[in-house]
Amino acid sequence: NHIPQLAWMAQPDGYVYWYNRRWYEYTGTTLEEVRGRGWEKVHHPDHIERVTNHFYACLQLREPWEDTFPLRRHDGEWRWFLSRAAPIYDNGGQIIRWFGSNTDATEQKEAECQQNRLMREVDHRAKNALAVAQAVVKLSAADTIDDYKQLVESRIAALCRAHMLLADSQWQGADLRMIINGELSARAGNAGDVYLSGEAVHIDASQGQSLALLFNELVANAERYGALSADEGKLSIQWRLVDGKQIEVDWIESGMKEVAPSEKRGFGSIVTERIVRQQLSGKLESRWNSHGVAYQITLPAPRS
Numbered sequence: 001n002h003i004p005q006l007a008w009m010a011q012p013d014g015y016v017y018w019y020n021r022r023w024y025e026y027t028g029t030t031l032e033e034v035r036g037r038g039w040e041k042v043h044h045p046d047h048i049e050r051v052t053n054h055f056y057a058c059l060q061l062r063e064p065w066e067d068t069f070p071l072r073r074h075d076g077e078w079r080w081f082l083s084r085a086a087p088i089y090d091n092g093g094q095i096i097r098w099f100g101s102n103t104d105a106t107e108q109k110e111a112e113c114q115q116n117r118l119m120r121e122v123d124h125r126a127k128n129a130l131a132v133a134q135a136v137v138k139l140s141a142a143d144t145i146d147d148y149k150q151l152v153e154s155r156i157a158a159l160c161r162a163h164m165l166l167a168d169s170q171w172q173g174a175d176l177r178m179i180i181n182g183e184l185s186a187r188a189g190n191a192g193d194v195y196l197s198g199e200a201v202h203i204d205a206s207q208g209q210s211l212a213l214l215f216n217e218l219v220a221n222a223e224r225y226g227a228l229s230a231d232e233g234k235l236s237i238q239w240r241l242v243d244g245k246q247i248e249v250d251w252i253e254s255g256m257k258e259v260a261p262s263e264k265r266g267f268g269s270i271v272t273e274r275i276v277r278q279q280l281s282g283k284l285e286s287r288w289n290s291h292g293v294a295y296q297i298t299l300p301a302p303r304s
Contacts, residue, residue: 006071006081006102008039012095014059023102028074044070044078055085062087062095068105080109121171129159129209135271155216158183162212166205173302174208176201176239176247183215192222192233192255201241204302210279217272218251218295227253227292234292247299253292 006027007020015036024030027042034041040048047069058065065085070078085100136155142148161182165174177198184194203211219228227233234255240248276284282299 003101004103008100008102010085010098010100012059012087012097014056014098026073027071042072044072058085059098065098065100068109071102079104079106081105082108125171125205129163132159132209132213154220155213157186158212158216159209161186162209165212166208169205171205173202173204176203176211179203179208179211180215180237183212183219186216186219192228192230192235194228195234195236197237198239199241201239201247202302207280207299207302210275214272214275214280214297217275222253227255230256232256241301245301247301249295249297249299251295251297253294256290256292258290 001021003020004022006023008016008023009018010016016039017035019031019034023034027034029038029042037052040052043051051067051069054067055065064087066083068080068082070080072078081102082105083100083102085098087095088097088099090096133156136159137152140148140151140155142151162174162179165178165182177196177200180196222228222233222235227235232255233253236250236252236254238250238252242248273284276282276297276299280299282297284298285296287294
């Protein structure tokens, strides 16, 4: 009665005839209710068939029994228990009773489930990251090997920065400003003025790497052809959360002269559109004038 486990004894055929005090305190039952096979009423219906089949099979084989399953507490809560039963023999080698115990294993079970979820999440993110990296390598194009190498390294580095940022938050997400700043800071040699304005907007972990790659492309394009390529250039990045349902980002480049859209669509344009429309389920609108390019990006807000 003083051990922390729920304990019980059964006849050789499995008929349970005794429980300790801890069993009654946990289940809120009486001996009359759970005598024999009455214990089945506190077992979870999703597990009872498996548990009973295994239990009585062990009785037939005269082998110790072990299993893990949920038991209903007196207040209706289900908790997981590691349960064992061993046979007790007489001097002639005959089983005279079974002695069993149930040890609360809820915390261990939840830890195992959390670990399994984490492993699935890591596997999922690794596959996504590899798929994006593969697309970067496949679609990047340059005139020389050195230029190609620089492009690929820049894009992979953006994925790495986002990964580190999300890992620091234990994959709970990141602030939009931090993602944008990460891509701007990675190119410290930029010319032009940069202006950032926006409220705190939480980005889900599932969106983080895609957004990092998106802003890496926008910064790279501005550095090569736009507002960050000349001292007189100006870049304004403004964002806002609209009705808690969507995120609007205005990327506005100005201060340039005789700007015209490129006749050739490079990987930057392709990946920008794919990220916004396919990966983030958003919208991308662009407009050109002689002073620079402007993008308006609309994304669904994360549910968190």
